[in-house]
Amino acid sequence: MTLLPALPFRESRFPKARGGGKDTPLRPESLPSAPPTPRPGADPLPMTPAARLQAVLDLTEEIDRTARPADAVIAAFFRARRRMQDDDRGTVLDLTGALLRHRARLGWWLDRLGQSDTPRNRLLAWLVLAERRRPEQVSRLFGGPKGAPATLDEGDAALLAKLRGHTVEHPDMPEAVRLECPDWALAPLRRRFGEAFATEMQALLTPPPLDLRVNTIKAARDAVLRDMKRRDLPAEASEIAPEGIRIAQSLSLSRLPGLKTGEVEIQDEGSQLVARLVGARPGDRVADFCAGAGGKTLAIAAQMQNRGRIVACDVSEGRLKRAAERFRRAGVHNAETRLLSSETDKWVKRHKAGFDRVLVDAPCSGTGTWRRNPDARWRPEEEQGLEALVALQARILASAARLVKPGGRLVYATCSLLEEENGAQVAAFLAAHPAFHPVPLRDAAPDLPPEVAADPSGYLSLTPARHGTDGFFAAVLDRADSDPAPTAVTGTPGS
């Protein structure tokens, strides 16, 4: 259920000297040929290491306090601190990401030592267990001049002393803690991955690369790559997605050419492949049923060379508004938004059998995006929501299927790794809708590399460990030509 392009996290070595060295976050300032030049309007002086720690505490406290996803909290935090230098921003982001990725393990240590699981205690534990700081070094970072975290008290000092000499992992830790797997997802993920469970869970703990999609309405991938290389950005063509570019190390988004002007979009390679499976052709009529902020709509519009019509539907007005802004920036002229009151909005009935292609990028547990949204696994609603989500997906799929014309195509996708939301969901749909049949991936997208196309299920089934992408599932389902055409279709798409 990732809705924002999450900020790329990388593990922190906090706080290291700026401007070089293999442990320094790869921010613009630390790129070999990019000397430290603060952004115009940025604070002229860098933050002290202690002030960066306080910023991490402010941010993690805010993440703990609100029910909003961490990426939204982080985006708001930095919006309110526009003058922060890129290097400071990067270091704060990296350490916050690391704390989120180690949440269960740090919590386990605090519980074992009878301490409360607070952002401050987790930070203290991180500094000793992961960064191997001696208690006296930690103490120097706390209680200093202006902007530093509060001085350590006796309880803090006792905690540091008890943690000293240990590392983040401990032989007594249960596997679920070591792999940061919440209880609600343990059984379904074990069932899904079998012997590969630990490998996949480890991959979900690895900070993701930054994936971009070149908007072919405005630019060609080769030209964008050449431009990035001229700027010494570590960019490479994606291995699987033909319009993709991968940047394997984190960097400040302000340095990325083409982002503000819509020549490139941030989009995971897996997400790009899902849009590709829609197979939309110039001139087609396409419905993107759960379009959200339009990530896949944009990719589909580019596939269609801006010709034909795409209706981006969603129940969230805010997301559709963001989608419309992105369409403008990307030079997309063939997409419009349609706010639905629910999946059974009257608009669906009015446009029965009106579309060549329908994409259902269903709301889901988001388990495939845990690399990018490390906090998502601990959100209480995920714990309670799997059954309700599966029921909602079934309703959305059944309703959206009505839009597909005979001979047309329905693509059902999730960013979930759970069979309940993926293969089992599709099996139930097919059993109830005999007019639809699955199209094997190698037929739906013959140019996919064999390691992607050859999944025994016949569906797209990407995982971080096997493909280096977010976890994605997609099934391509064609509606038979001979399926009797439903009664009159009124209006044009979007009306």
Ligand SMILES: C[S@@+](CC[C@H](N)C(=O)[O-])C[C@H]1O[C@@H](n2cnc3c(N)ncnc32)[C@H](O)[C@@H]1O
């Ligand atoms: C996985 S997100 C979509 C992401 C989007 N396709 C993209 O590529 O950026 C799922 C979307 O489904 C929408 N949604 C939730 N319930 C819905 C419903 N009943 N009918 C249609 N859309 C729904 C959510 O608002 C959310 O935007």
